[in-house]
Amino acid sequence: MSEYVNITIDGHDIKAKKGERVLWAALDNDIYIPHLCGIRQEERPNAGCRLCFVEVEGASRPVTSCTKNVEEGMVITTRSERVDRLVKTAFELILSDHNLKCRECPANRSCVLQDIAKKRKIKLRHDRFKSIVREFEIDDSPAEFAFDRSRCVLCGQCIWADREEAKVGAIGFTKRGINRVVTTFKDLPLAESICTQCLLCVEACPVGALYYKKNESDDSNKNSEKNS
Amino acid sequence: MQLIEGEKDQILAIVGEVLKNSPKQREDLIPLLQKVQAKLGYLPALAMEKIADGLNIPAADVYGLATFYNQFRLNPPGKHQVKVCLGTACYMVGGDITLESFERRMEIKEGETSPDRLYSLERVACVGCCTMAPVAVVDEEVEGKVTPTRVDGIMLALQDEEKKNEKELKSNQEEGEDA
Amino acid sequence: MSNFTPAEIYKELLEEAISQGEARKEKTRVLVGTATCGVAAGALKIKEDFLREIESKNLSDDVDVFEVGCIGHCYAEPLAIIAKPGHPAICYGRLDDGLVHRLVEDFLVADDPSYEYAMAALERNDVFPTFEDFPRGIYEKKLILEQCGFIDARDVNSYLAREGYSGLAKALVEKPEWVLEEIKAANLRGRGGAGFPAGLKWEACIKSKGDAIYVICNADEGDPGAFMDRSILESDPHLVIEGMILCAYTVGAQKGYLYIRAEYPRAVTHVQEALEQARMKGLLGNSILGTDFNFDLEIFQGSGAFVCGEATALVNSMEGKMGMPESRPPRLAQKGYRGKPTVLNNVKTFAYVPLIIRNGADWFKETGTPESPGTAVFSLVGKVVNTGLVEVPMGTTLRQLIYDVGDGLPNDREFKAVQIGGPSGGCLPESALDVPIDFDSLQDAGAIMGSGGLVVMDEDDCMVSVARYFLEFTQHESCGKCTFCRLGTKHMLDILTDITKGKGDGDSLALLEELAEDVRDGSLCNLGRTAPNPVLTTLKYFRDEYIAHIEEGRCPALACRDLILYYIEPPKCSKLCNVCVGSCPTEAIFTRDDGLKEIDQEKCVKCDNCLKACPGEYNAVVKISPPVLPPEKVRVAK
Numbered sequence A: 001m002s003e004y005v006n007i008t009i010d011g012h013d014i015k016a017k018k019g020e021r022v023l024w025a026a027l028d029n030d031i032y033i034p035h036l037c038g039i040r041q042e043e044r045p046n047a048g049c050r051l052c053f054v055e056v057e058g059a060s061r062p063v064t065s066c067t068k069n070v071e072e073g074m075v076i077t078t079r080s081e082r083v084d085r086l087v088k089t090a091f092e093l094i095l096s097d098h099n100l101k102c103r104e105c106p107a108n109r110s111c112v113l114q115d116i117a118k119k120r121k122i123k124l125r126h127d128r129f130k131s132i133v134r135e136f137e138i139d140d141s142p143a144e145f146a147f148d149r150s151r152c153v154l155c156g157q158c159i160w161a162d163r164e165e166a167k168v169g170a171i172g173f174t175k176r177g178i179n180r181v182v183t184t185f186k187d188l189p190l191a192e193s194i195c196t197q198c199l200l201c202v203e204a205c206p207v208g209a210l211y212y213k214k215n216e217s218d219d220s221n222k223n224s225e226k227n228s
Numbered sequence B: 001m002q003l004i005e006g007e008k009d010q011i012l013a014i015v016g017e018v019l020k021n022s023p024k025q026r027e028d029l030i031p032l033l034q035k036v037q038a039k040l041g042y043l044p045a046l047a048m049e050k051i052a053d054g055l056n057i058p059a060a061d062v063y064g065l066a067t068f069y070n071q072f073r074l075n076p077p078g079k080h081q082v083k084v085c086l087g088t089a090c091y092m093v094g095g096d097i098t099l100e101s102f103e104r105r106m107e108i109k110e111g112e113t114s115p116d117r118l119y120s121l122e123r124v125a126c127v128g129c130c131t132m133a134p135v136a137v138v139d140e141e142v143e144g145k146v147t148p149t150r151v152d153g154i155m156l157a158l159q160d161e162e163k164k165n166e167k168e169l170k171s172n173q174e175e176g177e178d179a
Numbered sequence C: 001m002s003n004f005t006p007a008e009i010y011k012e013l014l015e016e017a018i019s020q021g022e023a024r025k026e027k028t029r030v031l032v033g034t035a036t037c038g039v040a041a042g043a044l045k046i047k048e049d050f051l052r053e054i055e056s057k058n059l060s061d062d063v064d065v066f067e068v069g070c071i072g073h074c075y076a077e078p079l080a081i082i083a084k085p086g087h088p089a090i091c092y093g094r095l096d097d098g099l100v101h102r103l104v105e106d107f108l109v110a111d112d113p114s115y116e117y118a119m120a121a122l123e124r125n126d127v128f129p130t131f132e133d134f135p136r137g138i139y140e141k142k143l144i145l146e147q148c149g150f151i152d153a154r155d156v157n158s159y160l161a162r163e164g165y166s167g168l169a170k171a172l173v174e175k176p177e178w179v180l181e182e183i184k185a186a187n188l189r190g191r192g193g194a195g196f197p198a199g200l201k202w203e204a205c206i207k208s209k210g211d212a213i214y215v216i217c218n219a220d221e222g223d224p225g226a227f228m229d230r231s232i233l234e235s236d237p238h239l240v241i242e243g244m245i246l247c248a249y250t251v252g253a254q255k256g257y258l259y260i261r262a263e264y265p266r267a268v269t270h271v272q273e274a275l276e277q278a279r280m281k282g283l284l285g286n287s288i289l290g291t292d293f294n295f296d297l298e299i300f301q302g303s304g305a306f307v308c309g310e311a312t313a314l315v316n317s318m319e320g321k322m323g324m325p326e327s328r329p330p331r332l333a334q335k336g337y338r339g340k341p342t343v344l345n346n347v348k349t350f351a352y353v354p355l356i357i358r359n360g361a362d363w364f365k366e367t368g369t370p371e372s373p374g375t376a377v378f379s380l381v382g383k384v385v386n387t388g389l390v391e392v393p394m395g396t397t398l399r400q401l402i403y404d405v406g407d408g409l410p411n412d413r414e415f416k417a418v419q420i421g422g423p424s425g426g427c428l429p430e431s432a433l434d435v436p437i438d439f440d441s442l443q444d445a446g447a448i449m450g451s452g453g454l455v456v457m458d459e460d461d462c463m464v465s466v467a468r469y470f471l472e473f474t475q476h477e478s479c480g481k482c483t484f485c486r487l488g489t490k491h492m493l494d495i496l497t498d499i500t501k502g503k504g505d506g507d508s509l510a511l512l513e514e515l516a517e518d519v520r521d522g523s524l525c526n527l528g529r530t531a532p533n534p535v536l537t538t539l540k541y542f543r544d545e546y547i548a549h550i551e552e553g554r555c556p557a558l559a560c561r562d563l564i565l566y567y568i569e570p571p572k573c574s575k576l577c578n579v580c581v582g583s584c585p586t587e588a589i590f591t592r593d594d595g596l597k598e599i600d601q602e603k604c605v606k607c608d609n610c611l612k613a614c615p616g617e618y619n620a621v622v623k624i625s626p627p628v629l630p631p632e633k634v635r636v637a638k
């Protein structure tokens, strides 16, 4: 049994590792697919952001590439009318619940949302959905970083870093549906929780929700570097 | 929420006992929370913390679970619990009006407990007696055809009961003082 | 293994059960329906009343009082059946203490069955009609509800005596493959919503060859208007248990679970008792009926999240996690509970299994349609005379179900729509009433069989508001994992709310429809994928109602409270009666100098009380939409 399978993405012939998922196979080959919640090592992908849709030949509807395993001979297209429509709606829905003040945001210019908007030519500001951003108190209790939930897109990258890399378990999702948030036990400020302030979650956050505080010994390019 | 004196010991005792009599795998988490809530009426933070310790999982996960499921409450319920049915049949004959009437009379919103901890108000989906719609469950008793006027009646009855209790309490105290 | 064959062991159990039953039959029995529906209507008090009256007449030694489940005639609750030797067993409805007193005095003491209070007899006789003689009896066909309400749910012997567990005894001498073939041949389709063939599901599980296999019964029943699964578990728990044991035997499982929502305490208790009794009888646990087949069942109490009815979310919650759905594949049949192959079926699906094994696949296929054999079970609610549980052959039309079984709409109201399948289902109009009820026809019409909630709506029900109601439910129950469902349903709900408040605009409908389609196509699990159905079907069939709200600020059904006002028509008001004034909870109604009543619109909370209170001979209170008083009606207040 060979280790690799042959697939085609947007007309490019690609050898992908068996068991790999389409999203990563594409990204490895410099083919862009938008994504927020995908984590390569995760055994059962979260599949929550719904941005990574592609067309797979033979499938009746677009599928999320982060959940689709590559198969020999698979033919994939990253764009189609259906895909673009779903991605645009998903993206605009996410933005409707995102505090869109880029100029005030430490992640300005390094934010994955800006990146997706640019690559897929979707406007960050749209008027289809009205903004439903809620007010949250910014948690600036940690020494070096802060957490602004009004910018959080619930991608879960920070929780993965906290659990699987830092192995701490300080943060997690709570509540259900529209009220879902990332938080600590009892909603304590991070500094009062079991958080060790290892900063791995800040590194993981693709937007400006978890960010480095600007302080005197300013190394302000940390924020703009972290997503590169 | 501040725990009243004695509450802390009670919580620790109950959680300890429940944990002692249960297997301690992650998959036992929901049954454990159910047992603790059945005894305490709610899930105090302290209880969640102890259960997390017992199962050796992050307390944040227990908190996540307790806030995810409708069944769990993080605050003690009121002495009188009113659940208004907003199942399909009840909604169609004005269950929402019934709920509003209770909100107006109790001066709290659905999902809340009054500051004096006397009343709490919840909404539920179909309690299984749609023929009596709109339905409310008042202290585990099903009340049918709960129009706003009936809400007034129910609330008056509950308030009367409380007044009586208060009086009794007072007279008991006085008696106690006399003795 | 025992020295006796399963058939021999079963025969002994059966004889014991029958002789217990015979002994009981020599006495008069009063069976009080105490499923949740009955209890809600006061059945436990009725039982106490019976016991008290019987005792006061010194009949305690001659009369036994039992609790039974739900017979499906919920509109006449509380109900009791009296079986007195020498008389046919007779059912009495709408009981109260006075009636109990009479029945005890006249029937139990004096031997007069008081037919004037009887609903129906249970067995054919020369004196009184039976339920089958009801008009609905012609259309109804009870398979899985047959014993509900007639047997003592809390006594395994009561189930055994009516051939209960005979399917198991029959199967255990056959190979598991035989059971599988029978279920496949019967084309038993899953009753939890999607109608997937149970046999194929079981087969897939067998093929995955795990080192352990689990069988789970989905009794989460989250549809806010349905209660069939609960009724079955409360009224005939052994039927479901036998079905699960048969499934376990087929797929080679040793352990199974009943996932019952914690809000169903009676169902939990009844099933718990039933499991214990089945174990005592050697029907569950180790070496079932003397064979080397071991299987045990446990209850898992669901914590009340609608999404946990979804297969992968259900498994996650059983594993102590948030009830979040996972993307599939892998399916449960490959990787389910604890990562092992798992069969998950609905309560009703399991309930058919013992009957099919007992009577054969061909017998099952005699009922229903070729593609959807068997019966459909609904909780019939809303604007229909006979609310309750109904079981009809697949293929029955909606019209028959509503007008013949349900006896039509009360108060001569005009039919407007029927909502099938709960929050995932759709609203169908008059023109769809001749659609036959089966999995595929309903799907084609835009609804789904779904969970079995069936709500009849009349001209007073606003379709926009109904769509909003269901969407509010799904939005509230969305797990929040995926973008479309978490945020998409929220925006849809906001748009709908605006429309019901008269704040919709020209673009609202287009956006709503677009978004509904994207939520349907883009969501991760079927909660999100089906959440738009009530919206899409009402948009399709009742678009004019949406437009009236948006363009005229008018609610045609006079239901949306922001678009109506209450008005007392002076020519109709009697002046002399004060009923409305007293009925108003906010003291908004006052008496004018000329004696007429008038509503202070500022104070009115639109609770509908005065309209209901105003005596029928006047009917002076009316609703007006849009909420502006026509010029001739505007008067200077106070």
Ligand SMILES: Cc1cc2nc3c(=O)[nH]c(=O)nc-3n(C[C@H](O)[C@H](O)[C@H](O)COP(=O)(O)O)c2cc1C
Residues within 6 Å of the ligand: C189, C190, C191, C192, C193, C194, C195, C196, C198, C218, C219, C220, C221, C222, C223, C306, C307, C308, C309, C310, C311, C344, C345, C346, C347, C349, C451, C525, C526, C527
């Ligand atoms: C949101 C949601 C809720 C569901 N709720 C239930 C339920 O309460 N009961 C049920 O049997 N199936 C429910 N289902 C369907 C189950 O996922 C599953 O298909 C079913 O239990 C399989 O059993 P069946 O093949 O016997 O129908 C639900 C599905 C979804 C998406």
Ligand code: SF4
Residues within 6 Å of the ligand: A151, A152, A153, A154, A155, A156, A157, A158, A159, A182, A204, A205, A206, A207, A209, A210
């Ligand atoms: S804080 Fe950042 S990493 Fe964490 S869920 Fe929110 S957006 Fe994702």
Ligand code: SF4
Residues within 6 Å of the ligand: C307, C324, C325, C477, C478, C479, C480, C481, C482, C483, C485, C486, C523, C524, C525, C526, C527, C528, C529
């Ligand atoms: S569709 Fe809704 S319920 Fe299903 S995974 Fe997405 S958010 Fe959760």
Ligand code: FES
Residues within 6 Å of the ligand: A034, A035, A036, A037, A038, A046, A047, A048, A049, A050, A051, A052, A064, A065, A066, A067
């Ligand atoms: S990356 Fe695939 S759904 Fe988020």
Ligand code: FES
Residues within 6 Å of the ligand: B085, B086, B087, B088, B089, B090, B091, B125, B126, B127, B128, B129, B130, B131, B133, B135, C224, C225
């Ligand atoms: S909908 Fe309220 S009791 Fe069923």
